[in-house]
Amino acid sequence: MFNRGSSLGRALETFWLLVSLLGVAVIPARAQNAPSPATTVKLGIVSFLTGPAAAPFGIPGRNGAEVMIEAMNAGKVPAPFNKVGFGGSNVEAKYIDETGSAANVVTEFRNLVQRDQVDAVIGYVSSGNCLAVTPVAEELKAITVFYDCGTPRIFEEKPRAYVFRVSPQSTMDNVAAARYLLAKKPDVTSYSGINQNYAWGQDSWRDFTGTMQVLAPKVTVDKSLFPKLFAGEYGAEISTLLTSRSQVLHTSFYDGDLEAFLYQEQARALDKRMTILATTAEAAMWRLRDKMPDGTLIGARGPNGPLAPDTEFNRWFKRIYTDRYNIPPTYPAYQMAMSLLGLKLAYEKAKKGDAKPTSDEVAAAFKGIEFESPSGMVKLAIGDGHQGITETAYGTYRFNKEKNEPEIVDIMRFPAECVNPPAGVTADDWIKDGMKGAKC
């Protein structure tokens, strides 16, 4: 039609190439936002399936997703969640391993959203990964629900449109830990801490010491230890603690680090000298059994596992999980369950007719949502309606030799408004300001 060798010909070729490339880019973007027939809802589920965080967190989380999605697709979840799948559409899950660097994790997230075209992503155990994925989720306008990471920074740094977290943030764990400690050991005069040296450990220690400073300013901090994440060898730290004057040791250690630390400290009888306050130890209690010291003050990142309320919904969830996996669900499974329930509720609220709701519609429906879960009432009340709060509970660990199983006794419950900052206030500011407005 025209001479391709000519400059006009080359310019026209370039023009058509650009137009076709733009079309290829625009059409999927429009497809993502345009309503499409709701035949299947595709979810990306991201959790640690290998590595040190798999056994205590990632795999229980994945298991919680599997068992809950199966129940949803069969329409067997108790009302008001008894509609099949999400709004009548079957849920199809793609499971991705969270193991790897933050760059790998972000790449996998992009693959889920752009290549696999999932309708939403639920996942992430590591606070570092949550922080890395958040801006990408906002950029891609992908509904993303963080299920286990605890850092409060996600919604404090700036408002989010497409990122949600149904399960509570870590501030609650450490504020409640301090309240429980002072209720059970009012005569404590000094405490120490050993926490992993990254966002989770640093935030946990900051919130705990800040709360203790408000509630019991005369109690002093003795040792603040921050070993490397997954260090594994804690001999020097245990020696330091043995020669300290602390009566209590705060730790937000989890999985392999918690187990290694407990084995090593028991070999040196540290738990006979000081009470250990382990904010996440519920996830390890079924594995450690009689190797977790009796008297450990124990948290479950909320009212989960043995600390969950005794409701029909909780009994149902425990039954289907235990029947499937021969072990009771721990808190990552509960957190995954509540994340799925929250997303399902938002999706069904947003759905009009047969078409799939858009990301914007789901986000609008999700904001500020409130519902009953196996862990009790959940409200997305802070973080501009994107961050959930629940009540929480702490207890004291004991291995019941007659029943040959672990149990948690002396349980104390703390209302959500007692241990979570109010809307519009950052966790750090709230604690530093004396936790004003806390309703205990």
Add this chain to the structure above:
Amino acid sequence: MLTTFSILIDGLVYAAYLFIVAVGLTLIFGVMKILNVAHGSFYTFGAYGAATAIGIYFDRGLPAAGGFLLMAVSAMVLGLAIGLILERCVIRLVYGRDEVVMVLVTYAAFLILEDVVILVWGPGSYATYQPLLAAGNTEVGELILSNYDLGLIVVAALLAAASYWALKFTRYGRLLTAVIFDRETAAAFGINVTAVYTITFVIGAMLGALGGAIMAPKIAVTLGIGVEVIVLAFAVVAIGGMGSIEGALIGALIVGICRAAAVHLVPQLELFVIYGVMALVLMIRPYGLFVRAQPRRI
């Protein structure tokens, strides 16, 4: 006084663990000039092998002493098998290539072996605390020391002595020294350099696996433990000098004592101190404490 004693003991325990892991790495580099990234996998296999053996042994209620021996033997057998397979099937094919190629090949082997661990043992972690708790503890003033840790110091000291004796006073040690010093001249004198390479690589693998087995009762045996330890082992070997066994010993002692001192006195420096010491040593002695600059053949 108590703090000083704590720093010394904690430093020795940490140094013992590092030396057992690093000595195999530095031996392989000294003889074969290979920076073996897969050494972390030997450690991992040793730990998993020990965890399996301990699980089976202690479930039968057998005496604890046998468990310690079984732990070490199972790790050494695994190290022997994997070291032999890796050297014969992979490393031998790339002898004489550029050092960067060798590093990449051993890194690829490391990644493959990590997935083999998942295939054999699954993604979960293993608890194998029985030898640690069975060993008991010893009170020294306010300090309570684990007898297992004290035993670790003894094992490392014996290993150091055995390595020194083997290199200086045995025929194989003299052959090894000749190959380390000048491979071509050693070959010209009739030394079977290929056999020396194989034996050295296998011994290095067995030592790496032994390190994993010894640490298994103290940690949660899980994926990723090889990565953590190989970074520390490299730091120790870099400080002491690549290929120097006495360098690995001194490097481990320096790292162990400095880290213990940081944890006790300035915990905020704990992460930084190991690499800070490494950087300082390399600034003054770029080839490490016990290795001099070598002329490079063109």
